[in-house]
Structures are given as C-alpha cells and as structure tokens.
Amino acid sequence: MSVHIEAKKGDIAETILLPGDPLRAKWIAETFFDNPFCFNKIRNMFGYTGTFNGTRISVMGTGMGVPSISIYAHELITEYGVKNLIRVGSAGSYQKHVKIRDIVLAMAASSNSGVNELRFGGADYAPTANFDLFKKALDVAKEKNIDIKAGNVFTSDEFYEDDFESYKKWSKFGVLCVEMESAGLYTVAAKHNVNALSILTISDSLVTGERTTSKERETTFIEMVEIAMGLA
Numbered sequence: 350m351s352v353h354i355e356a357k358k359g360d361i362a363e364t365i366l367l368p369g370d371p372l373r374a375k376w377i378a379e380t381f382f383d384n385p386f387c388f389n390k391i392r393n394m395f396g397y398t399g400t401f402n403g404t405r406i407s408v409m410g411t412g413m414g415v416p417s418i419s420i421y422a423h424e425l426i427t428e429y430g431v432k433n434l435i436r437v438g439s440a441g442s443y444q445k446h447v448k449i450r451d452i453v454l455a456m457a458a459s460s461n462s463g464v465n466e467l468r469f470g471g472a473d474y475a476p477t478a479n480f481d482l483f484k485k486a487l488d489v490a491k492e493k494n495i496d497i498k499a500g501n502v503f504t505s506d507e508f509y510e511d512d513f514e515s516y517k518k519w520s521k522f523g524v525l526c527v528e529m530e531s532a533g534l535y536t537v538a539a540k541h542n543v544n545a546l547s548i549l550t551i552s553d554s555l556v557t558g559e560r561t562t563s564k565e566r567e568t569t570f571i572e573m574v575e576i577a578m579g580l581a
C-alpha cells in the first residue's frame with residue numbers, strides 16, 4: 350500500500366493504462382478486461398487489473414493535471430514496479446485538420462507546467478514519448494486500420510484560460526492539441542527510466558467550438574483503448 354493506492358504488491362501489472370477520468374478506467378476494465386478486480390478505491394481513483402488475450406494488464410485514473418498524474422505515476426513506478434505507463438486521454442484540437450474523435454500520439458509535450466519549471470529551475474526540458482511504445486502503437490494502429498496523427502501536444506496547467514486566443518501561438522508552431530498531463534507523465538517516467546506514451550482522442554476543438562459530451566468522453570473512445578491494449 351502506498352499513500353494514494355491501496356493495492357498489495359503484485360496486484361498491478363507491468364503495463365497500465367492511465368485515463369484522467371476514474372470512471373473511464375472502470376469502463377475500460379469492465380469492457381475490455383477478462384476477470385477484472387478493483388485494486389484501488391482511495392479517493393475514488395479506481396484502479397483495476399485483469400487480463401487481455403491472457404496477458405495481465407491494469408488501468409487506473411490519474412485525476413486532472415500534472416501534479417495529480419505525477420503522484421500516481423511516482424507511486425505506480427516506485428512502489429508497484431510498473432514499467433509501461435500509457436495515458437489514454439481526451440484533448441482539445443488546436444488545428445483545423447485535427448478533428449473530433451481523431452487519435453493523436455503525443456511524440457512530445459510542450460507545456461506551461463509550473464512543475465517542470467520548478468524541477469529544472471526555469472530551464473527547458475523536452476518531455477518525449479518512449480520510442481518503442483510509440484513505434485508499437487503505430488504498428489497496432491496500422492494493423493487495426495485506425496488512422497492516427499502524431500506530433501507535439503500542449504500540456505496545460507489551465508483548462509479555462511483567461512486569454513482564449515493564446516492557443517493560436519501554439520497552433521502556429523504546429524502543436525496539435527491541448528490536454529493536461531502528458532508532460533508530467535513523460536518526465537516522471539524518464540526520471541525512473543521506464544516507458545510512457547500518451548494516446549489522446551480529440552474530444553473538442555478550440556478551432557471550431559465543437560465538443561463531445563462528458564458521457565461520450567467516459568465511455569466511447571474505443572479506438573484509443575484498442576491501440577493501448579495492443580501494447581500490453
């Protein structure tokens with residue numbers, strides 16, 4: 350048991366899927382896993398382990414934002430020996446060609462996160478995806494005929510920004526979409542020499558104003574989960 354996870358040693362698989370939403374974690378376990386059992390209910394941050402095609406796999410919510418995912422990633426790695434951390438998140442599009450329900454593999458995560466500014470004393474650190482997981486995700490997507498987009502994403506400390514138009518600077522420099530955790534996940538994984546990848550589904554668009562419902566974000570982003578499950 351760690352401070353925020355009540356699982357016993359050995360309860361959590363080496364590969365874990367990490368949605369921000371704990372109810373998406375529950376849906377993933379109940380929809381995709383064989384024989385899932387719940388290993389965490391602390392703070393209602395549900396975590397489950399089961400099997401997929403005979404291989405053990407886990408899923409757990411991370412909450413929203415870099416501080417929250419950093420806590421869970423740290424405990425999963427240092428207390429439970431997790432080696433592959435795969436975020437399955439929602440994101441807002443910054444580009445006209447990145448449309449609702451498109452899948453984005455985050456090759457790197459630019460950020461305004463105060464956490465990395467604190468950690469690196471104001472110097473820039475470039476949080477990047479693990480190459481092997483990234484390549485494998487491309488292969489799985491191809492095999493399943495799922496179109497993906499890949500590139501730089503933006504990890505923001507804010508969901509509601511004072512200046513809505515500020516996204517246009519990042520958009521101009523080719524950033525595909527915004528979410529709130531990948532830079533933190535990639536940095537903590539790198540610190541502990543384990544593997545991380547963020548697979549994102551576009552839930553809304555800052556360009557067009559379209560958006561999916563909360564329920565759709567919880568239970569319908571199937572293709573990104575299929576790619577993530579293929580990495581186990």
Ligand SMILES: O=P(O)(O)O[C@H]1O[C@H](CO)[C@@H](O)[C@H]1O
Pocket residue numbers: 368369370412413414437438439440508527528529530566
């Ligand atoms: O759907 P999840 O995985 O939570 O990801 C996105 O959704 C939340 C904001 O609504 C933030 O956590 C953001 O990163």
Ligand SMILES: O=c1cc[nH]c(=O)[nH]1
Pocket residue numbers: 439440441442508527528529552553
């Ligand atoms: O962090 C997020 C996630 C989805 N959509 C956004 O605009 N921001």
